Amino acid sequence: MKPLFGKHSEFIVRSQSPFNGGPPPLRIIQSQITPNDLFFVRSHGDVPEVNVDKYRLEVTGKVTKHLSLSMDEIKNKFERVTVPATLQCAGNRREELIRLKPIPKELPWGTEAIGHAMWTGVRLRDVLAGSGVDGEAGIRLHVDFVGLDETERLGQGFNYGGSIPLSKAMKGDVILAYEMNGEELPPPHGFPLRVVVPGYIGARSVKWLTRITVQDDPSANYFQRKAYRFFSPQTNAENVKWDEGMMLGESNVTSVICSHQDGDQISAGIVTVQGYAMAGGERDVARVDVSHDGGKTWTQAELTDDAQRWSWQLWHVDLNLKAGNHQLVVRAVDSAANVQPKDIEDVWNFKGYMNNAWHRVNIVTKKK
Amino acid sequence: MKPLFGKHSEFIVRSQSPFNGGPPPLRIIQSQITPNDLFFVRSHGDVPEVNVDKYRLEVTGKVTKHLSLSMDEIKNKFERVTVPATLQCAGNRREELIRLKPIPKELPWGTEAIGHAMWTGVRLRDVLAGSGVDGEAGIRLHVDFVGLDETERLGQGFNYGGSIPLSKAMKGDVILAYEMNGEELPPPHGFPLRVVVPGYIGARSVKWLTRITVQDDPSANYFQRKAYRFFSPQTNAENVKWDEGMMLGESNVTSVICSHQDGDQISAGIVTVQGYAMAGGERDVARVDVSHDGGKTWTQAELTDDAQRWSWQLWHVDLNLKAGNHQLVVRAVDSAANVQPKDIEDVWNFKGYMNNAWHRVNIVTKKK
Structure with missing residues (x-):
């Protein structure tokens, strides 16, 4: 029996080591908040085992005061906040790009590398302020994150990392999270502490966070400098x-x-189509x-929730479909x-990121 | 001789009253900063004549201190700042949409309803702070602007207006401008004072500004509630x-x-294509x-300037074109x-806004 890290039995496991996977499409639309056991996992190394008692978060670089914080200090020295945020892997829907032209060595994600949770922790802004960082003064600086997970690329071993602009870091909604949907952060999601950067690709929400560095340039990490870059279709x-x-x-x-998958055969009549x-x-x-006819005619869908910044919207629409394709x-x-x-074709890129082309599903409806 | 309001003799005048027009395409790419005499004009009423000595800007609504400021007070009480910003009418490129399906009663803009200038004035944030507005507390409020220009819609006369969220207003780059490219703000651009909202459609940069109101809802003005709304292609x-x-x-x-217009006949060989x-x-x-072949193959263009937020980018690329279409x-x-x-087709909407479909120009190249 392979480890599922507490995930639902229907979890689609895309790779075992490192552990990567997500929920089946029908499970995604069950609720606005994705339960922890259905939340997708994107890791670049194996899940590290962290001794919380020895854990420290280092805050360093262009700061006036270096910090070395225990989990207790993080929880007690800064205001506790809860932020709803959707995280999505930049490689979500890569499978459709691969069907057009192969993308070797990258995970063939379907539509499952996305989830929405309530994240509880402390504001990154508050921690940086505690370190003497002035957001207005450092308008061109970057905040570099390093995780405890070890990975390897181009024959070299290193820890996963990435960065965001300081201007983003100083917004109150970027948090260092130690809880996910009211539970202690699960190990595959970054226990004991991770970054959550709402509105950004998941790769910047570094898990198992161990070091924050305020610096002049974006992270020098492979996953900032080479991977997670967006190229034109003519680049290979x-x-x-x-x-x-x-x-x-x-x-x-x-x-x-x-709500539907390619090849589904269902009854004609009123069909409820749902998604995110x-x-x-x-x-x-x-x-x-x-649209039910490949994009010739359109019906406006209902959004399930009021627009909330940094939250996905689940939507649904009833279409009256005659028998046929x-x-x-x-x-x-x-x-x-x-x-x-x-x-x-217009969004294909050789690393397979950011596929946001119209999503199409071919189904057959039959007379009842 | 019809009034050109100080504009270049080649100005394309789209309507005389109210005065609306912009520069010919080749003039647009002449310089990063658009000279005042080439900057497009979008007005909804005639240019008001303002007596600066009597002019007052009222700041009211959900403020702790109502203000009534003369131009001298505006210039002397707040820090003078200069912000580079591109303004673009939401109706830019409506002409292409009209070719697909008529859009009555709206201006048939080509590609000229855009320009880039250095705007000098005071930060809206500073004026609001002087009025006791706390941006963090009022995260869901709106800032309503009213101009001195009079217009008429649906049989009713009223002053032009619009609004932006307070969260945007509190960013340091939204300014109340009294100079444009180092000159006193010209009458068709809002003399003596206008709003400049970088990154937003031009319609929110209200000219001949007379009143600012901090309030719960977006502006009740026709141009916020009916016009300048974005609908799906199936709406009419x-x-x-x-x-x-x-x-x-x-x-x-x-x-x-x-750099080129539909139907241009030029020599084959190296062709420099330019635009914004x-x-x-x-x-x-x-x-x-x-692309030179309708989107089959692509070449990456050079950007003329370093990326600067809220500034357009002029770009150029040399293509080697064989004789033909x-x-x-x-x-x-x-x-x-x-x-x-x-x-x-996919962006067509019955008010004709936000056309950002791929821009296409058909040319013929001939052997030298």
Whole structure:
């Protein structure tokens, strides 16, 4: 029996070591808050075993006061806050990109590398303020995170890491979390402490956090400098100039159908189509359109919840479908009027990130 | 001779009363800073004549101290700042949407309703602070702007207005400007005082500003509640439910070819293609791709300037074109990995806003 790290028995395990997986699509739309046992896991090394009594968080770099904090100090010295935030892997929906053209050595995520939780911890801003950091003065600085998990790339072993701009770090919603949905942070989600950066790709929400460094440049870590960069469709592993790729930060607008899968055969008549939508950065989901004919005609979907910044929106719509073949399509618009691109060819990139093309599901409806 | 309000003789005048127009495409790419005589004008009423000596700016609503400020007080009581910002009308490129399906009663803008200037004035944040407004406390409030210009819609006369969230207003880059590119603010641009809201559609940068109100809801003005809302392609004037449209705020990512026009006949060989690109909100232009074959193959363009928030990017690329027909295409990616949609059908909306489909120009190259 392989370890499931407390995950639901239906969990789709994409790799065992490091442990990576997520919930089946139908489970995703069951609730606004994703239960811990259904929350996707994206790790780059094995889950480290951490002795909480010996654990320290180091805060260093361009600070006036270096900090070395125990978990007790973190919990008692700073205000406890709870932030709802959706985390999504930049590789979510890579499977569709791979179908177009192979993407070797990367996980073939379906639509499951996303989840929404209530994160409890302390504001990164407060910890940085305790270290003497002045956000307004350091407008061009970066905050570098290093985790305790060990990984290997290009023949070298190192700890996972990444960074965000200080301007983002000083927003009150970036937190150092020690609880997830009211429970102690589970080991595969970063026990005892992780960063949660709402609106950004999951890769910046570094788990098993051990060191924070305020510095001039983005993280020098492989996963900031090479991986998690966004390249144009004409770039490949042979002609890549790494510096030309955009370091990913904020997520783009996306939406996915979870209620149906390619090849589903169902009864004609009223069909309820459901899924999730998400806007990145500080943008909200403004509208979700659903089509049953491959994008020729559209119906506006209902959003389940009031728009809440940094939270996905579950949506649903009833379509009256005649017997026959249908291509269901979903597309969302964010509050900056950014839309999703129609064709997957236009977003294909050789690392397989940020696929936010219209999501399409082919189904067959039959007379009752 | 019709009044040009100090504009360049080549100005494309889209309507005389109210005065609306912009520069020819080739003039747009002449310089990073758009000279005042080439800066586009979007007005909803005639240019008001303002007596500066009698002018007062009222600051009212949910404030602890009502203010009534003369221009001298505005200039002397608050710190003078200069902010570079691109302003773009939400209706820029409506002409392309109209070609697909008519959009009555709206201006048929080409690609000229955009410009980049250095704006000098005082921070809105400082004025609001002087009025006792606490941005953190009022996270859900709005800041309503009213101008001195009079307009008419649906048989009613009123002053132009609009609003932005207080959270945006408290950012240091939203300013009340009294100078444009080092000169006194010209009358068609809002003399003696206008708002400049970087990253937002131009409509929120209210000109001839006379009153600021801090309030619970967005502006009740026609141009906030009905116009400048974003609807889906299936909505039209007959079936519209105004509340379902998104109130426009942040701009979306866009790019335009200015060096060539549809039908241009030029020599084959190395052709330099040039234009502008812009990201909205607090996002930067991350990449600009140019195609000569309608979008089959792409070349990455050079950006003329370092990315500067709230500034457009002028770009250029040398393409080696054989004799024949070419469709030049440009598309940009912003720092949140948002891309432009390929087809204009997918962004068509009955008010004609936010067209950021790939910009296409058909040209013919001939042997030398």
